[in-house]
Amino acid sequence: MEIFYKESKRARNVRIKINFYGKVEVVYPAKFLLGGKKSAKKYAEKFVAQKMPWIEKQVAKISRKNINPVLKIDSREHFLIHKQQALDFVTERVEFWNQKYGFQYNEIRVKKLKSNWGTCSSKKVLTFNYKILFLAPHVADYIVVHEICHLREMNHSARFWALVEKEIPNARELQKNIGALD
Ligand SMILES: [Zn+2]
The missing domain is CATH 3.30.2010.10 (Metalloproteases ("zincins"), catalytic domain)
Incomplete structure (x- = not known):
């Protein structure tokens, strides 16, 4: 599964977004109070690893729905x-x-x-x-x-x-x- 990481200056927490086509995007804050900028992406990756079972479940749900040929x-x-x-x-x-x-x-x-x-x-x-x-x-x-x-x-x-x-x-x-x- 490909996961797209996006740094955001406004984000305060790591957010996982899964769109209609099952694309997974992770938005993470540019800076964390502890550790600074360098560790921000690492932190996000760790967070994603923990959430993997949940992410996989959501993506599977979406791709099942998209099999519906009438949809699009x-x-x-x-x-x-x-x-x-x-x-x-x-x-x-x-x-x-x-x-x-x-x-x-x-x-x-x-x-x-x-x-x-x-x-x-x-x-x-x-x-x-x-x-x-x-x-x-x-x-x-x-x-x-x-x-x-x-x-x-x-x-x-x-x-x-x-x-x-x-x-x-x-x-x-x-x-x-x-x-x-x-
Ligand atoms: Zn023929």
Whole structure:
């Protein structure tokens, strides 16, 4: 957990602020009567260490609340909060499914795509919408397999679908329900 320390001339006590996105900021007085300026930050750090269990509890509460996709999904903040998590998730799923296909790819990326769940470029870069994180696991897996298969077939031909259906037999049915997918 990253904690931001801010010195304040007006603060009289150490204050821990946790904002809506779970960012933890610690404001501490520039001077303490005992010890002087040098020890002010150290004192604040000690105080934070004592309060850690409480801080962790509050942050966990906030991030649980922020999972709610209705709240502010598609905002830049929502994307930034979940970007790494989405990339880890999708990387794991690509590696899992590509054990079966064994295709070559150069990079996996996660973006805040406007109207697409995933794309596969001619440079063999797989890009996924970060919101794949919030889909049902079997739907997310279909999207991953779909893009992996584009590494071999850059089209939606019968050959492409046969490749997808090897692993996801109900792929076409899933496709009907999810909308745009390149
Ligand atoms: Zn496609």
